[in-house]
Amino acid sequence: MSRASDLVEATLARVPSGVDADARASVGNLALTRFANGFIHQNVAEDSETLSLRVAVDGRVALATTTNTSTAGLDALVDSAVAAARLSPVDPDWPGPAPAAAVPGIEHFDPSTADASPRERAERVRSFVEAGAGLLAAGYCETNGGEIVFANTAGQRAEGRSSQAILDGIHQTPTSAGSGHAAGVSLGSLDAGAVGSLAARRARESADPFDTKPGEYEVVLAPECVATIAVFMAFYGFNAKMHLEGRSFAEIGETQFDERFSIWDDVTDDRAMGVPFDAEGTPKRRVEFVRDGTTVGLAHDRRTAKKAGAESTGHYGPGSESYGPFPTNVFVGGGDRSAEDLIAEVERGLYVATFNYCRVLDPKSLSVTGLTRNGTFMIENGRITGAVTNLRFTQSFVEALAPGRVLGVGTDGRFADSEFGAGFIHAPSMRLAGWNFTGGASG
Amino acid sequence: MFEYARTAVEGALAAGATYADARVVLAKEERIDVQNDTVQALDRTEQAGVGVRALYGSSWGFFATPELTERHARRAGERAAEIAKASALVPGPPLEFADVPVVDATYETPFEEDPFAVGVSDKVDLLLEVNRIVGAVDGIAIAQSSMTFWDTDKWFVSSQGHRIHQHLVESGGGFDATAVGEREIQRRSYPQSFGQFETGGYEVVRRWDFPGNAQRIAEEAAALLTADEMEERETALILESSQLALQIHESVGHAIELDRILGWEAAFAGTSHLELAGLGTHRYGSDLMNITADATLPGALGTFGYDDEGTAAQRVDIVRDGIWVGVLSGRDTAAIAGLPPGGMVRADGYNRLPMVRMTNVGLLPGDSSLEEIIADTKDGVYMATNRSWSIDDKRLNFQFGCEIGWEVKDGKLGRMLKNPTYTGITPRFWATLDRLAGEDEWVFWGTPNCGKGQPMQVAHTGHPASPARFSQVRVGVRA
Structure with a gap:
């Protein structure tokens, strides 16, 4: 089982019997390389694990979310959600947990994008910047990827992976700016030079x-x-x-x-x-x-x-x-x-x-x-x-x-x-x- | 928790960084959202992790992990340094870092009543009571009320020797009444759009007395359905203080962010109409315009002890007698501009990069009152509570919509007017500021949803303001 599956199952196992529960784990990463004035000025990345639990105790509903996925963190998550729900009034609109149903067998995921290095993003930025020689460039290149696993007490299980790559930027003259943008599942599908060229052309054409x-x-x-x-x-x-x-x-x-x-x-x-x-x-x-x-x-x-x-x-x-x-x-x-x-x-x-x-x-x-x-x-x-x-x-x-x-x-x-x-x-x-x-x- | 921050900094230095700092953050949030007689959301969120920033040459890298162990903290520092080295593929000019005192310090928000110790039932009962009052008014289709509380611990360590622990508590909420007509929707909110938030405990919620204001607000929402539209014209505009607070936020607060002025936000949030060459001489508005950025105001939402670079909170003059004299800055932006660092760099959680953010950017009070201002206005309009806001990427061309307006004729409030809007150009608008209410009506409005940065960060900012009049403004713009 994956890390996300482990977290979901461990969470549901802690939910008291008779309580409806949806558990959802998201495990992945996000990285974003930002540039302005023609250079990279902010460059960030994070590993993330987020676990959410929605419970309904006799129709009383509460949601708790945590990034603390330790044993103590899971205990606290369940305790917090159940305690809050018990103190809440009955929700007349609570629809109950989703029934078991098959999920479409599709995956919009590219592992090399999910694992893209800061150097790969920086190279896209460099291509974008160089496409507008003499202009002032700004924008960002983002990659992210990960797995989401869902499970509930009604027997529904769903899991999927996804990735995303985005390149967005502008070139500027003293009197104008032009933008370019591309996004997809794969970083390899983004043509940074073409995006930069479009932004540069728009900037030059919109000058004065x-x-x-x-x-x-x-x-x-x-x-x-x-x-x-x-x-x-x-x-x-x-x-x-x-x-x-x-x-x-x-x-x-x-x-x-x-x-x-x-x-x-x-x-x-x-x-x-x-x-x-x-x-x-x-x-x-x-x-x-x-x-x-x-x-x-x-x-x-x-x-x-x-x-x-x-x-x-x-x-x-x-x-x-x-x-x-x-x-x-x-x-x-x-x-x-x-x-x-x-x-x-x-x-x-x-x-x-x-x-x-x-x-x-x-x-x-x-x-x-x-x-x-x-x-x-x-x-x-x-x-x-x-x-x-x-x-x-x-x-x-x-x-x-x-x-x-x-x-x-x-x-x-x-x-x-x-x-x-x-x-x-x-x-x-x-x-x-x-x-x-x-x-x-x-x- | 200091040990994880220190280990992260050591990891970054060992990997080649010339400077590093790290924050361990434990953050709790509770949000309750009630619509009519149903609790729509009772959400509790806990975030914990360490974020580390590393400088290599003139390039930065940042990495964050939710895993609070020695091994993960060290690895986070190493990865921040690796990212900084990758940044150097597209390097900028040499980077200086303005000096600030190195401190070992603690800070805690003063509060009377821990909002997390107040029972969920008590909070829900209050919101249900408000909704019952609102919903009982004829014409009201939706009564919505909410509260949100934050409790944040931060442990900051830098390679220069900073060691700072802060405990911040923020509280607030509000409600709104929505009337749905055949072809239109009218809404009134209290205390302001999105609610009012302050640093402090549950006493903030008690002080604003939601139930005591519910009937009036609901009746105003229902009355708006049959009110007259505001006609388009140029006239005197009197703004209620929460709308003026947002006007300050959008047309002053963002424009004075030094990272925007330097072009660092050009592709997303935008730049600024201000150029550093004009600092000290550029006229921003009339002589009545005195703006400060003051992170030390007790109870205001943008108040703290130290920013997320370890610089002490301070008060900085921004506009003095109408002349632009100050900016919002951090250690790197201030060094570039040759200014003292303002202690205004903050991050939204452990996993976000600290960046220049507003503290409490507010307009100092005058010596009049709303009553006097209305009595002294022969022809104009009075608008209250924001409904929409839009401003261009240089913070010049703005258009705001308010929830409610009234005509002002011969010194008295007249007809209620619906869908009021006004538009203008920032320095021209502020140049028409000619009356300003005093300290008795000066409110530290809080904005809990200021978005900036990529990945997006949400900051909590404060905006002290009292009611004011602008002598000639274009109002009533619509499609």
């Missing part, structure tokens, strides 16, 4: 930007922007808890979006990252949220599924009791245009490389304010004619994707960085009929 008037513009959004739209839709809309509480924009069965827009969650996709079960032990499966513009589904955990009379889709995570189930293998459907084609079809508009610091003003309409960053360009007569300074927008993401508003979707889908981080949104470029910019760099 001019102010443009705020207002509504047709836009071509790069995958980073579409990923941020998708992550907000996933968290605030396709989250069954938000939906049950009347806080979501999602209306099942309604054609709320353009027919060119589809979004789903699928850990079984070969390109996905992570393990194929959630922190309740429920096997993950493909869940469609929007199919050809029509809203068709939501992400559930066992708690929301019980309330809604549905089945869990395997989207419970730490904190889901408070924030709701959250998809982590999101795909936005691709189209039939290259990014260049999308730009060529715009008479007058803006191309935006990334969004920054987006915050929700109203979850029901998913009205969001944020800024553009790392490359905003004017498009005139199908060509990029210059760079513009960063703009603030205030825009309903739902309205931006409404029927008739998606004018084209790219073939360039990839894992893109998002407001909530990297590695879980796969998105293409997208051309939208309008985007409401409410302020420029000067206010």
Whole structure:
């Protein structure tokens, strides 16, 4: 048995009889090499062991988590969880532990990435930096990997390994910045030189930007922007808890979006990252949220599924009791245009490389304010004619994707960085009929 | 626990590091989250481990392990040194490290009532009582309340001879009322968005009197559903102190972080509109603007004894009479800038690298009062409690939304206004600060969720503020 399996079994063995329990162990490592001003300035790594135990004593629920995996640590973990549960009121929504069920036999894991050395990350950083000669580089290269094992008192057992490699950075001129990003299961799959070259090209092309008037513009959004739209839709809309509480924009069965827009969650996709079960032990499966513009589904955990009379889709995570189930293998459907084609079809508009610091003003309409960053360009007569300074927008993401508003979707889908981080949104470029910019760099 | 930290430092030095420091951290957290009549989360977390930082040439390495044994601690030190050597593949300029006194010291947060000794039942009962009051108000769909407590022990050792033990206790919580209309959601929170947190014990929760404020907050949330929208215009803006605290956090606190000014956060959090050449002469705001970073304020959330480099907590002037005069710094950033180290480098747990973080960055009080400020305003708006916040990567262009607003006409509060927002450019906004309430209304607001760094770290920061007026601000921006 693996170290994670040992920890889980040893924990469950300590749980008093008659108590429902979920035990989850995560054993692995995380390493991140950070660079700025063209050199590595922060370089960190950690080995980690985290053990979580959720118990229900006669319907009274508590969760305890520890990094202390010694014998005394396991004793304390069980004592703490059980004692807290006994003092808690009965939880009428406790769905009980997940029943035994087969987990998809897939593994998104590359051992050489999980074991990547600091030198291998530093070499990627060097390639990124050297791709922008004369520019100022900043960013990071991360590798992580490990095993997660779940077991509960209802007989469910699940285990899986995963790894992840991310390279993200910018090159800067005195007046501009351009970004590049790549992520995947394997560090070997990342072409650091190409990512650095894209960032350098964007930085040079966006140098000496001019102010443009705020207002509504047709836009071509790069995958980073579409990923941020998708992550907000996933968290605030396709989250069954938000939906049950009347806080979501999602209306099942309604054609709320353009027919060119589809979004789903699928850990079984070969390109996905992570393990194929959630922190309740429920096997993950493909869940469609929007199919050809029509809203068709939501992400559930066992708690929301019980309330809604549905089945869990395997989207419970730490904190889901408070924030709701959250998809982590999101795909936005691709189209039939290259990014260049999308730009060529715009008479007058803006191309935006990334969004920054987006915050929700109203979850029901998913009205969001944020800024553009790392490359905003004017498009005139199908060509990029210059760079513009960063703009603030205030825009309903739902309205931006409404029927008739998606004018084209790219073939360039990839894992893109998002407001909530990297590695879980796969998105293409997208051309939208309008985007409401409410302020420029000067206010 | 000092022995594990010392062993980690010895491991790093033996592997070639020229400087090393290590922290052993034992951290407990308890979080209770109640929605309506259901306990949604009763979570207890314990973290323990050692993190060690090693310097090799001009390059840093950091390694952390949860295994608290002599063997693992030594190996952690060795691996930190190995990582530092790999950093040297893409090296920076020679690195200096500003001198600080080497101390053997202890520090403990003063508190009256150990929050971990208060029974879970008592805490849950209080939250359920609050939710019952909130939920009984017509129009309220969701009543949510929570408490979180932290108890952290840190043992710090450096190769220069530091030996510091600290015991920090932090407590707080809050509640909110959500009214769900046909096409909108309105929310009111108390004491502020995400709750109020301070260094101290359970007395913090008792002092803020959640039940005594529940009815008013719930009624305001319900009333917002039928309130008028704020119209877009330029006018005088009066900010309640918790919203001003966040304004300080975002448009001053992050902008004065020396690592941002030096470009170290360029790719993620961003840089700053400030340039070091302007230190001492750059006008940040009006003459009323006096900002300090004070890690010694009793009870404030950003208060401690020593930072995670072993530098003593201190008070630093940041803006004096509207002129920018200070930064947030650590030993390496301060040396680069030629400034004294500010003791502002902290880490989120044993497994994270210490970095420049805010302490208690606050606006010193004036000599007016909210009542006087409103009475002295012919035409304007008053906004309270943050709902959304967004600011660009140089900390210049911001837009904030608040939970509630009121029009101010001829010296009196008028109609309630929903979805209030305001936007501006940092130095232009602060230049319009023209009235400031006094010490009686000066609150040490705590922010428990300040994100920065990669891997992400969450810091606890404090922001003293009293209500203030800004003479001309663009308000009412929406899609």
